[in-house]
Amino acid sequence: MSTGPVTTPPAPGAPPPVETVTVTIDGKTHQFPKGTNLLEACNATGANVPFFCYHPGLSSPAVCRQCLVEVKGQPKPVPSCYTPVADKMEVATASPKTLDVRRQMLEFTLVNHPIDCPICDKAGECMLQKHYFDWDGKLARNDGIKVKKAKVVDLGPTIVLDQERCILCTRCIRVCDEVAGVHQLEMSKRGDRELLGVAPGHKLDNPYSLNTVDVCPVGALTSKDFRFAMRAWELYATPSVCTGCATGCNTDVHSSRGRIYRLVPRVNEKVNKHWMCDEGRMTYKAVHTDRLAAPMSEGAAVEWDRALDDATRRLRTVLDQGPGRLGVVFNATSPNEDLYALAKLAFDHLGVGKAYLAGRDQGWSDKILVSADKNPNTAGAFAIGAGRLKTLLDLANDLKSGAIGALLVVGTDGVLVGDKASATMPLDKLEALVVLSTHKNAVTQAAHVALPLAGWAELDGTFTNKLGMVQRVHAAIPPAGDALAGWDILSHLAHKLGATMDFQSAKAVFTEASSKLPFMKGAEWGRGVRPLQLRFANSRG
Amino acid sequence: MDNTLAPPQTRRVVMGIQEPQDFDAPELPTEPLPLNMGPSHPAMHGTVRMVLEVEGEKISSADVQIGYLHRCFEKESEFATWTQVFPYTDRLNYISPMLNNVGYAMAVEKLLGITNQIPERAQYIRVIVGEMSRITDHMTCLGASAMELGAFTVFLYMLKAREWLFELIEEVCGARLTVSYLRIGGCAWDLPEGFAEKLRSILERSKGVLAEVSTLLDRNRIFRDRLDGIGVVTQQDCLQYGITGPVARSTGLAYDVRKDAPYLVYDRFDFDVPVGSVGDNFDRYAVRVEEMKQSMRILEQALQQIQPGPVAVNDPRIILPAKSETYNSIEAMIAHFKIIMDGIHVPPGEVYSYTEAGNGELGFYLVSDGTGRPWKCRVRPPCFAATAILPELLKGLFIADIVPTFGLMNMIGGECDR
Numbered sequence: 001m002s003t004g005p006v007t008t009p010p011a012p013g014a015p016p017p018v019e020t021v022t023v024t025i026d027g028k029t030h031q032f033p034k035g036t037n038l039l040e041a042c043n044a045t046g047a048n049v050p051f052f053c054y055h056p057g058l059s060s061p062a063v064c065r066q067c068l069v070e071v072k073g074q075p076k077p078v079p080s081c082y083t084p085v086a087d088k089m090e091v092a093t094a095s096p097k098t099l100d101v102r103r104q105m106l107e108f109t110l111v112n113h114p115i116d117c118p119i120c121d122k123a124g125e126c127m128l129q130k131h132y133f134d135w136d137g138k139l140a141r142n143d144g145i146k147v148k149k150a151k152v153v154d155l156g157p158t159i160v161l162d163q164e165r166c167i168l169c170t171r172c173i174r175v176c177d178e179v180a181g182v183h184q185l186e187m188s189k190r191g192d193r194e195l196l197g198v199a200p201g202h203k204l205d206n207p208y209s210l211n212t213v214d215v216c217p218v219g220a221l222t223s224k225d226f227r228f229a230m231r232a233w234e235l236y237a238t239p240s241v242c243t244g245c246a247t248g249c250n251t252d253v254h255s256s257r258g259r260i261y262r263l264v265p266r267v268n269e270k271v272n273k274h275w276m277c278d279e280g281r282m283t284y285k286a287v288h289t290d291r292l293a294a295p296m297s298e299g300a301a302v303e304w305d306r307a308l309d310d311a312t313r314r315l316r317t318v319l320d321q322g323p324g325r326l327g328v329v330f331n332a333t334s335p336n337e338d339l340y341a342l343a344k345l346a347f348d349h350l351g352v353g354k355a356y357l358a359g360r361d362q363g364w365s366d367k368i369l370v371s372a373d374k375n376p377n378t379a380g381a382f383a384i385g386a387g388r389l390k391t392l393l394d395l396a397n398d399l400k401s402g403a404i405g406a407l408l409v410v411g412t413d414g415v416l417v418g419d420k421a422s423a424t425m426p427l428d429k430l431e432a433l434v435v436l437s438t439h440k441n442a443v444t445q446a447a448h449v450a451l452p453l454a455g456w457a458e459l460d461g462t463f464t465n466k467l468g469m470v471q472r473v474h475a476a477i478p479p480a481g482d483a484l485a486g487w488d489i490l491s492h493l494a495h496k497l498g499a500t501m502d503f504q505s506a507k508a509v510f511t512e513a514s515s516k517l518p519f520m521k522g523a524e525w526g527r528g529v530r531p532l533q534l535r536f537a538n539s540r541g
Numbered sequence: 542m543d544n545t546l547a548p549p550q551t552r553r554v555v556m557g558i559q560e561p562q563d564f565d566a567p568e569l570p571t572e573p574l575p576l577n578m579g580p581s582h583p584a585m586h587g588t589v590r591m592v593l594e595v596e597g598e599k600i601s602s603a604d605v606q607i608g609y610l611h612r613c614f615e616k617e618s619e620f621a622t623w624t625q626v627f628p629y630t631d632r633l634n635y636i637s638p639m640l641n642n643v644g645y646a647m648a649v650e651k652l653l654g655i656t657n658q659i660p661e662r663a664q665y666i667r668v669i670v671g672e673m674s675r676i677t678d679h680m681t682c683l684g685a686s687a688m689e690l691g692a693f694t695v696f697l698y699m700l701k702a703r704e705w706l707f708e709l710i711e712e713v714c715g716a717r718l719t720v721s722y723l724r725i726g727g728c729a730w731d732l733p734e735g736f737a738e739k740l741r742s743i744l745e746r747s748k749g750v751l752a753e754v755s756t757l758l759d760r761n762r763i764f765r766d767r768l769d770g771i772g773v774v775t776q777q778d779c780l781q782y783g784i785t786g787p788v789a790r791s792t793g794l795a796y797d798v799r800k801d802a803p804y805l806v807y808d809r810f811d812f813d814v815p816v817g818s819v820g821d822n823f824d825r826y827a828v829r830v831e832e833m834k835q836s837m838r839i840l841e842q843a844l845q846q847i848q849p850g851p852v853a854v855n856d857p858r859i860i861l862p863a864k865s866e867t868y869n870s871i872e873a874m875i876a877h878f879k880i881i882m883d884g885i886h887v888p889p890g891e892v893y894s895y896t897e898a899g900n901g902e903l904g905f906y907l908v909s910d911g912t913g914r915p916w917k918c919r920v921r922p923p924c925f926a927a928t929a930i931l932p933e934l935l936k937g938l939f940i941a942d943i944v945p946t947f948g949l950m951n952m953i954g955g956e957c958d959r
Contacts, residue, residue, distance in 0.1 A: 110871050110872055113871045118878075124878075129875045129878060129879055132872065133858055133876065133879040136872070137856065139873055140872045140873065143869070233882050535882060
């Protein structure tokens, strides 16, 4: 577990000398490192050369021919994604000939494309639509009959294929080969009868299968989960971080009217590059199921004031017996701000002696992205706990021995898991059990007072991944019901308990925490982000 | 009947601002009295509030408060595609919405660099519906102002003629006011069958209405006494306040965008720019009457010159393809989808485009960041400047003078407040 100050990667040594070449693109000369892909070079200069089969995270097969550019001295236009830059190369990305072949390639691609936009999941974020609008813009010259192919091909548990829409770019095949490391998709037949599919008896079932939907430039591959759920252009994108495991893949939360419809990976070369796992994508579902929406006292929904008063009264009774009788439970799924506020309240103000760390159980892992540690903020919890946190086993023992009379639980993941959990963890022995929880579960049922906690998609905060990177999440949707952020609830509770802890915003907690905690040093809160409607974000492509 | 006006130079102020002592009344002691007028006052058109300070009947200061019809036009436009802004422009000067459509469409076309590609027929249609709207604009202004001075008959006559024009506009686009008839790159569709004959007949009848109204008003002592010499705007004022349109022309400034910076096909028509000489309320009335006659001249010429042809540019990235194409080819389907959902892609840049609307120079300042919606859509409403001068103009007038002075400035809430 890395808990040191590693928010930035280790300082590199002196960079090795890079050999550069001089390339003239559209009349202007540029320097590029030798071996740079010509497409990347052109687009780095703002040339905006379109492409389908090229993907910055994958190899280039040059099958779509959409990125053809004119190179002086070459008899035919060359596929720029497959051509390394060479010294004294002269490239024209907007010459009449280049524009003409670009348009002709689009016309060719569109000959057999079905008229599906109104029912296609990709409409609005489709690269074919975007490139047609940007580079073609001519009406059809051909009214021949389009080649018929299968409209619904079940490729596996997560993906449905529409073979007619496929433009045969092979990006999906390469994602499986190069990211997931399994060859599960393949092309068959030739020409305009060419088909994408799986080999007979095989399935597209690797744990990274949904990346094929992201990279599919058109609506050929669709996610069974997102299919027909929402029009893409109605969604708003909010930058966030996946909370499914300790890797902390960067994501965009796609939501509309307070509901999340999907998570898609956001590029971060240091963490997840362009990808994320299927399991992580489904973490949004829990945001909308079994949420604790209102403060509960003695099992009845009450107003916030009443719930906070009840919690204070119960905690006060035990605190008056001595601070040693109160225990607090941290959770490795909480953001740094909640953990810091709880640590400040418990250790600095209440003088609590017994603190424990809960979290989800370990799970499966691989060498690609998935970590065995299924908590998004174990690193942050360890760093903030600074050796004061004991395990849940210790908590069970302390409960059985009656060493603690009251428990304040912030985040209930992993506290009571399984049927026999309440026998090993006798929470019913407590005089006061105050619980802050995102979801309704066995712990909130056992609680005297349960307070609704805002989930990861509803709060502004930071998580620390296993590399020690402090990563920011932004609130994508409003909190479920009356839920509040943990630091906010703890501030109110502190106020009622007579402690002088008064945070007004998540940023205030972050600022104080990052000035005191070495692991957060150098981390930046960043600017607020307004959710961006994909309709106006141009096509994601 | 001779309806010609006396030339402006020979007209003289019949009755100017008269100090109380000019009358034979005893001088009564007065003290400043605050008086609220509007916004719920019939003569304030429900959109303006004036906080007056009066001494007796005389206004010592007037605080003209606008903003009662603020609808965030400019901000809303930033959240609509370029095409979706048209319905918002209908509601700017809502008695000549076609002219707003023209102004906005031409601004976006200038930014797109396709001004020269607009088919000729579309340009003629724009002139025709625009000039029809200019007539409805002036008819409403004059009719309402006359009514507020007691000439209810004039109001009914004017609105009768306006209704003929509105009905024809409804035939063109399906709405009297919320027209949204123009598109970036042309018009939504062609003029209906029999349009020319109907318009000619309406123009003929409208000329009769104008003649009747002239008979009722031009030499009417009550009407003239309340307009002549009241609310005099000087040429200097116009330059200082940026006043354009009929108000500026009433002072003798012959500024008309249609003449000075011809757009569409205005350079092909023979028409005059009427100007006044005094700059008072009567000049503003007279200029508007004459402008309607000039608009009718333009319309008659336009109907003669217009030729059959396409009414929009032939580019599926700017104009929606025909439905038959959309349903039967993927190219047109994509174009349709992208225009509706993403909006027309207007290249990054900024532009100021100006046209002659009912109240003067209607300007649109647009900024594009290359996406399908305006980054900024600022409108220069012509009546904003004319309203700005009111406090200065009203000072020293009588309360009764507010009504014609305000009315003939033709402040339109939808345009001024946006």
